[in-house]
Amino acid sequence: MYEKTQKLYDENAYLTAFEGKVLSCEAIPEGYAVILDGTAFFPESGGQTSDTGTLGGVRVTDVRIDEKTDVITHVLDGPVETGSTVHGEIDWNKRFDKMQQHTGEHIFSGVVCSRFSCDNVGFHLSGEIMTMDYNRPFTQDEINNAEALANDAVWRDLEVDARYPSAQELAGINYRSKKEIEGAIRLVTIPGIDVCACCAPHVRRTGEVGLIKVMSFENHKGGIRVYAACGKRALYALTREHDLITGLARSLSTGVPEVPGAFERMKNDLSEAKRQAAELCEKMVSAGLSSEEFVFSGDIQMNPARRALDVWMNEGTGLRGVFAGEDDAGYSFVIGRGRKGADLKGCDAGKAVAALREKLGAKGGGSPEMAQGSVKAAKEDILSVLQSVI
Ligand SMILES: [Zn+2]
Known part of the structure; x- marks a missing residue:
């Protein structure tokens, strides 16, 4: 060996x-x-x-x-x-990037664990991502507070000391440690902020961390997982988000501060447009059902179609249906039985769908009053099957 x-x-x-x-x-x-x-x-x-x-x-x-x-x-x-x-x-650029992240993690964890009495129970640092897990949940305010305090420690440019204290010295020091460590313990000390057992390379002074930015956080195993970026990585991450928001502002022909308002207006406009489209569709299907037994169109939405059919069913007799789609892509459909008219014999929406299932491989079903499903077949073939059952 x-x-x-x-x-x-x-x-x-x-x-x-x-x-x-x-x-x-x-x-x-x-x-x-x-x-x-x-x-x-x-x-x-x-x-x-x-x-x-x-x-x-x-x-x-x-x-x-x-x-x-x-x-x-x-x-x-x-x-x-x-x-x-x-x-x-x-690869020094990659190494220095990790040194910025790792020292940033010690600063953040030192602040969080002392101010909010919790433990750092997980850490992951790769070339792309850094996560820190703590064993209690946090509010957004607490995260903001911790981030501000951690950055204060960065800008005070404190010395980062990494060394192996003697067993005697160690006995008198209160330090964070994720696991029982065998052999010599290396302590990384940031005065007034954190003392933690750690084997990794760190920057000499906290100022080299530059910036600590919490990018997001989520609940994790009864506690919290924090995604953060430090130093150059924080600059790149924030630049990406800045580019995104300025691009969005440009495309909305507005300034960055106006983006939320413009977005809200667009959302409202869109839901109003959807409401109007549904209303038009319902009118179109109603008009179709007044003259045809089965309405076929690629412009039909199923929800307004169902509403239009239901209105027809209150006054109509026999079976009527709406087919939304096209021959090649197939159709979604709903078939209903009119509630007026004494002779309901042989008039069964469920049976009509059963026939489409049997003859054309349709999917779906329902009651004698109303049935729905989908079918991939030509309009002509669908009509000929339906004519045979009504
Ligand atoms: Zn460490």
């Missing part, structure tokens, strides 16, 4: 390039597993995805740590020579 890998990222989170001795290189299904004597690559751990970059010019796609032995394995696209010294480079 190998000695534990020296964690260069622990000593210097800003180390972007290093030299490492290749202790082993083995083919694995995902590529090649490479172990070095020391590395600046942060492995996937504590909810944060691993760094990427290159080793000896070969792409590093994943980095893993065996938490028991502290041996770090790099997954490479190609092999490197065992025993050689390779030059490693981490």
Whole structure:
């Protein structure tokens, strides 16, 4: 077995390039597993995805740590020579982005857990998303309050201290920790804001976090899940939303502050237009039913059609129906029996639909008074089936 890998990222989170001795290189299904004597690559751990970059010019796609032995394995696209010294480079933009998010998370969690007495019970940080889970629900006001306090801590540009205190020192420190940690404990301290056990690389000062923005939050397992973005990621996320709203304003030919009002007016106009269309449809179907037994049209909506048929049924005799659709796409339909007229014999909407089911593979059914369904067939064939049953 190998000695534990020296964690260069622990000593210097800003180390972007290093030299490492290749202790082993083995083919694995995902590529090649490479172990070095020391590395600046942060492995996937504590909810944060691993760094990427290159080793000896070969792409590093994943980095893993065996938490028991502290041996770090790099997954490479190609092999490197065992025993050689390779030059490693981490994708610094991606790493710094995660440092901004992770320190932002400590600040936010420190504020939330001390001010609102709860625990941080989950954390996930990838290249795209950061989530923080807390074991109690929050109101929008509390989130706004926490966000403001967290950003205050960012702008006070506090020093972020990451180190391994002695067991004696540790005994006197009150710190947050998600799990029982074996071995040496690394504490990340932001004075007056947070002390938390954490293995990840952090920025030197809170000012480098730039901005902490809660993008959304949702109820999660009796508590809350917060989606947040920090630093450059927050700028990009807010820029995307800004572009969206300015684009919307442009398309509505109005200013950004007027968008909600313009949107509200559009919603009202649309529901009024829908109401008018339904009214017109009901009139059209009523007119059709006064002269034809079965009305076929592609412009019919089913709800106003049902209302028109119901009105006809109060005064009519026999069977009448409305078919909305076209021959190729098929029809939705409703068939009703007039409530006037003594002779209702042989006049059964349910039986008419049963005949359409049997002869044309229609779906649906109903009572002798009213039945509905859908059928994919030509108008001509539908009419000939209906003529045979009425
Ligand atoms: Zn952490």
